[in-house]
Every structure is written in structure tokens, then in C-alpha cells.
Amino acid sequence: MTEYGPRPVERSLPTEEARDLMTLVRELVEREIKPTAAEEEAAGRFPRETFTLLSESGLLSLPYSDEFGGGDQPYEVYLQVLEELAAARLTIGLGVSVHTLACHALAGYGTKEQRAEHLPAMLGGGLLGAYCLSEPSSGSDAAALTTRATREEGGTSRSSRAESGGIWTINGTKAWTTHGGVADFYTVLARTGGAGPRGITAFLVPGDIEGLSAAQPERKMGMKGSPTAQLHFDDVRVPDSRRLGDEGQGFAIALDALDSGRLGIAACAIGVAQAALDEALSYTTQRRQFGRPIADFQGLRFMLADMATQVEAGRALYLSAARLRDAGRPFTKEAAMAKLFCTDAAMRVTTDAVQLLGGYGYTQDFPAERYMREAKVLQIVEGTNQIQRVVIARHLAGPESR
Template structure:
């Protein structure tokens, strides 16, 4: 059992549960997912409650909460509705460059960015480059007191719904040293979100491409110095991977709880199916895997909160938690049998959503690469 570090954190988690009970109901989630409609008003409600700026300091308009507390909130949101939890995670990631690496002028924009009314998008991936982010081809050319940006970004969550876009573009030589970070308003001429992708899951939060054609961005919207963009992107992703791991833990816990409740009620051959060893062992493995994933996640979070290196631990948490979520949701469908394959039960949706978590914020193969490289160092 986790004990919140402060009364403020305890009250915050109580507020999250209250909002979840009122807004993140199963009918609301099922309806939005069926229609493929992004729950913008629900996310705005979370923002007005102060949940879009939890890990950022009070001087920037945030709640100044430890990252562990923020991740506990994400886990609870994902337990109810993954689309909403991922929206909060992506928004927090989108604010990170300006909040942490921006100059005084950019940092003055952060209170509005995390204040609740605005929504951000994080634009790193491209159609020909996902895992190989250093090979991006979107280009930003300096033209007087502006940059002119041309290129296409892919798999952008909140494309078309976002109010601002954190965009990584090439301003110099090939490779990571030639990449810079720019903050664009959604109203920027030449910034054009495309139709949303048709996904296996997360229909309400489907991403889209963002095409930039001669988009003129004021030069004072450069985050950090030219050439620092790749380093900014990677440091943001370290924290973002913890967000996805928290989403995976919440999703897996929801699937386990649903499967346990079903197995307690369902009888076959005169016994509850939870009493059959074949079912009981699946549930036992699921519960153990979720506990292990949660332990990895919050160990990494505490390292981050202590100002210690946590990149490898973040990769481990993201890898293990999302693989666990995929396994637990697969087993939950199996435990429900035919009932698990119909939309009357949410486990089929959780099964489809879990797959995405193994891909976003760096595929799990990239996480293994990060971990292996850390082992190879002296």
C-alpha cells in the first residue's frame, strides 16, 4: 500500500477519483471510443482542476508535485480510460521543453500552457523516421527574425485538437547535432493537421500527421539554442516513458480486476472458474507482474525526484510495464472466453489499447537497446 507523501497529495488523489467517478465513466469512455471523438471537454475539466501541470513548479503555474505523485494520478486515470490518461501524459511531455529548457521569455508562456485551457502536441516522429529520431528531415531555415519550417510530422497525438505544437526540426548538419526545438501556435499559417489515423485501439485519441509548409515561426520561439533539440527531445522522452509505464500499469490493473470479478462469478462444472488452477495461475501471474511493474515505475520516479540519473530505469519501467499490460489484457480476454471477445466487456478494448503502449515513446525494442547500451558502458 502506498502512503501519499503529503496531505496535499492525498487530497489531490481524492480529487482525481471524484472527477473520474463523474466524468470517466464506462459509458462515456465506450461512447467516445465508438464514435472516435476526442474528449476535449473532459480534458479541459481535468485542466481546470489543475491536473495538466502537476509536476511543474508553482512559479510556472504548476502544482509542484513530485513526479511520483503525478504518475500515480496517470495510473488512476488510465485505470478508468486510457485515452484521457495518454492525453495528460502527452500534454505534460509537450510542455517539458519550454518549461525546463526555455529562456525567460518562453517560460512566461508556461503558466498558460499548463493552466488547463490549452492543450499541447509533441512533434518528433516523421513518416520515414520513428525510432531513428536523429534522422528527421523537417527543416527550419532562419529568415530574419523568423524560422521557416517545412516537413511532415507523423503519429502526432492531439493533432487538430492542440493549441500549441512542440516541433523538432533540422536547423543544421545531418545527425543529432543539427536538430533544434521550436514552439508553434496552432494558428501558425502553414501548419496543417491531416485526417486522423484509423487505429486498432484508442479510437478517441487517434493521432494524425501534421504538415508544415512554409510555416513562419518567430525566432524567439526557439527552445534552448540551435542544435540542442535532440538532447531536449531525449530528456523529455525519459520522463515521458514513465508516463506511458504508468498508463500501462493502470490499464493492466483494470483488466486484472475485471477478470477477477468475472472469474469469481462465472461457474463451470459446478465450480467458480477462479478456483480452477488453469485460471487461478493466470490471475496470479498477472497480479505479480503488475506489482513488479509498479515497483519498477516508482523506483524510477523516485530517482527522478531525487535529481539522480534515471534513463535506464525509465526504459526498464516502460519495457516491463507495457509488456506486462499486453500479457495481462491477453489473458483477461482468454479468461472471459467468448465474452472477452465482444464489446459488452471492456477487456477487448483494453487488449487493443495495450498493444499501442509497446510502441509509443520509443518501441520496446528501443527500450532494450537503451538498457543494453547502459550495460556496455564501463
């Protein structure tokens, strides 16, 4: 007899090593994350111990080179790991994505000496990172940021670190920082020159540095276990050896990081959508009305079919963009498309899951309402979906006339 209902996702994994990795991830999820996810989220507990376990298991370093302790996995594999983690608990899946984003500037633009000094601990030493770009008055218009880094007289030259003693003083406020106040390090974008994108520089700032403080976490409708907070920089002094890339290169570094980060958000969105679909399938194949399972009714069957189609289409889209990235080809447009489609799909699928569960879907006794609340934020973070449409349109039709 055929069994109906949820079943494990068939993964597109290119190597035996990747298949073994996915087995490890699924075992860890079933043992360490799923059993307490609902309770931990309801209580708003930050899962620091879980992130430490992920670091020890090599799951915070997957897309980075093994030269400095990375997992040396292609994005095609890394994103599917993210999807599994997010399906179990978005706080953890999104947290891994944010940590990966925070490591991007150092891994891609740091000097060999900087990478050797900092990356091993960031990738496998139990540290957790955060990314500081947005500000209270600059969200979608990120190039308008006002947090300023000022170099003391006698500091190093624009691109050389051969001289010693160069110090930058950072002042300003960052907003919407995931892991704000609990991260061990922050990749910070600050203004070092004039107005516009060319006046921005990236810095690697320790989480315990003097002058850095976090506000109370935002009170959010979802992801209550993941702290999101403003960060205040009050004469925070960092040596020039923690500047990443050249002066004025920071905005380009940020955009490069966001391309990859948007793929992470897309994978997390499909994870949440898959979890909602699984819950809807489980409920509708067991719930009986009028003498038969409600999954027998055509109206509900069509909803399930549409939900599954959106999940599969989103997964195919983010994997296609990941393969472009892995091949070293441009993928900015495709990353924006994946982020846009997958997060919109997650919102539709989770909303339909609540509807399929009826009154139970609106209660906290079932996870559908949590999935719906969590899906909403994915349409906002790392560039709203309106911004994704701007990015896509510029690649199709060129910049807007002004």
C-alpha cells in the same frame, strides 16, 4: 465474511496533499470518465471537454513548478494520477502524458521570459499540447528527421533573443502526432543545421498558425478517441522568440523529455493492466461453471496470481524510477526498463484477461478486448520496446562497436 474481487489500489503517496489529490482524481474518474468511457471510445469521440475539466482541476500541470501555475508535485505522485486516469480511459491518461511531454522543453529549457509568457496558459489555461518528433521516414532513428527550419537573413544570433525580427520558416511533415490537428500548441523538432543529432532545434509552434495543417487521423486498432495524425508544415513562420534552447540543442532536449515521457507510458500501461485485472477478477468470481465460481479452478487462479504479480512489479518499477528522477539522479536506464517491463506486462495481462472471460472476452460487451487493443500501442509509442532494450544495453555494456 471476506469480500473477494477488485478493490482500490493502495497508493504510495508521500504527503497529505498528495492523498487529497488522489481522492479528487478518483472522484473525478468515477463521476466524469468511467461512466461513458466505453461508449465514447467506440464512437471515436475526442474528449476535449474532459481535458478542459482536467486543466481547470489542476491535473494538466502536476509535475511543473507552481511559479508558473504548475502543481509542484513529484513524479512519484504525478505518475500514480496518470495510472488512475489511464485505468478509466487510456485516451485521457495518455493524453495527459503527451501534454506533459509537450510542456517539457519550455519548462526545462525556455528562458524565464518565455516561461512567463506561455507556461501559465499551457499548464492551467485550458490549452492542450502535442509533441512532434517522428516523421514518415524517421521513427526509431529520430536523429534522421528532415523537417527543416530556415532562418531569414538578419535573424537573431545563435543563443541571444535581444535582437528583434528573427524569423524561422519550417517545412516538412511530422507523423504519429497524438492530438495532431486538435492541439493548441506543438513542440516541434526541426533541422536547422547539418545531418545528425547536433543539427536539430526545438520550437514552440501555435496550433492555429498559418501554413500548419493536419492530415486525416490514422485509423487505429485502439484508442479511437485519441486522434493521431500527420502534420504538414508549409512555410510555417515562427519568430526566434519561440525557439526553445540553443540552436542544435533540440535532440538533447528531445531525449531528456522522452526519459520522463517513458515513465508516463509505463504508468499508463499499469493503469490499463490494473483495469484488465479488475475485470478478470470480477468476472471469474461471479461466473459459475460445474456448480462453483470459475475462480475456484487452479488453472485460472494461477493466471490471476501471475497477472497481479506483473501489475505490482510494474508499479514498483515505475515508482522506483520516478523517485530517482525526483531526487535529481540519473534515471534514463530505469525509465527504459520501466517502459519496457510495464508495457510488455500490460500486453500479457490484457491478453490473459480476454482468455479468462472466454467468449465474452472477445466481444465488445465487455471492456477486456478494448484493454487488449489499447495495450498494444504502448509497446510502440515513445520508443518501441526494441529501442528500450537498446538503451538499457548501452547503459550496461556501452555503445555498440562499429
